[in-house]
Amino acid sequence: MTLTLHPIPNLPHVEPGDNLAVLLLRAMAAAGLALHDGDVLVVAQKIVSKAEGRFANLADVQPGPRALELARETGKDARLVELILRESEEVSRVAPNLLIVRHRLGFTSANAGIDRSNVPQPEGSQDIVLLLPQDPDASAARLRQEIIATRRVDVGVLIADSHGRPFRMGVVGVAIGVAGLPALWDRRGEQDLYGFELQHTDVAVADEIAAAAGLVMGQAAEGLPAVLVRGLRLPPTFGTAHDLVRPKDKDLYR
């Protein structure tokens, strides 16, 4: 079966308090994109955070002693470092202009996902930053419920971000919020072409979907922060992005 990924064009700039379900459904209708059962809607973290008003103004942040120390080590703005620390469980790596942390949501990423790009700034300021949604799994579930309530179609919703990773260069799309689809697909016990049982084949399908959507979203001025994915063949189980967090004591790759 063919997999298709349709970017959703002409979404307006998202503002705090906007109802994303309404904006997405309106943009899809305008583009002639109807939702079908089994579709998955991939939404960039950034517009979810904007709708939820997850902005912070660095001018309002008072850095503590640990933030001041890490700011000296990294050369980063101490107020930004303070926000990163507040969003993090643990600092895993410090280097010039880089702070890799274990986010309170469990995953490991640069700067706790706090970002200034594609964030509107008041005249003369560069102090407004955007944090990740408070609970992206809950955001995905809410968006899904609103879409189901409006359109009566059973769709999945995935909130995607871009992460760097160990061992490999470049960022890739990953899932940080999942609702209405599995995050991991456990294929152990299935048989291969020759009838032998497969092993070690938990597939991170939510991350594969986020990566695929990354190819059509673009990151720059293209402004395509939502993608309609059709043709996935997934088991009828529901997971969360939390399923994708590898517990530290089981992380044999590190």
Place this chain on the structure above:
Amino acid sequence: MTLTLHPIPNLPHVEPGDNLAVLLLRAMAAAGLALHDGDVLVVAQKIVSKAEGRFANLADVQPGPRALELARETGKDARLVELILRESEEVSRVAPNLLIVRHRLGFTSANAGIDRSNVPQPEGSQDIVLLLPQDPDASAARLRQEIIATRRVDVGVLIADSHGRPFRMGVVGVAIGVAGLPALWDRRGEQDLYGFELQHTDVAVADEIAAAAGLVMGQAAEGLPAVLVRGLRLPPTFGTAHDLVRPKDKDLYR
């Protein structure tokens, strides 16, 4: 622009010496799939290895002292461990039934990509294993040249495998061979929606394509080891899978 991924149906079982370009073009023609300029053909590592005859028979392998020691630690077959060591630069992690190594090709993965699943076995044996292609970037380039020579269309070729990764659960598709498309897309210097310059946005597009293809390939008895990807918008630069290997001294995520 819509991205589509068509699995290529009815590929025959691949045997050593088979010409993959011929098999793929024949299967595409039978399925009514024409190749267009800019398409990318994603091929599972397994059928490339099979065509290249990268089988090994464990019955022929004499494990050395290091393999015997690691076999005791992991509970793995010492002959398999010997093959893993021969394919590796460095052992990075040892645990029961698991050996994570830095492959001679640079990337870090379990068991150096050596696998028994979907490998035909002689009656009564389970000793035949399959190694990664000798040089997957070269395999991709060769396959691409053969397709261009036959069909006069400018396509990219990507050889995909599934890897586990640190921090996150589950395997995802990754690129281990690339020809005729970029592996990394450096988007630094581009501007965001509000005119600010983007930073840190090297995107691992080849890995995102491999992950997307993983969604349609399946891993079990489905037998869909090749996918035609259409609608990518990539810069006209060519990279290799080697570009995706993060040099150890630049690996700030570890």
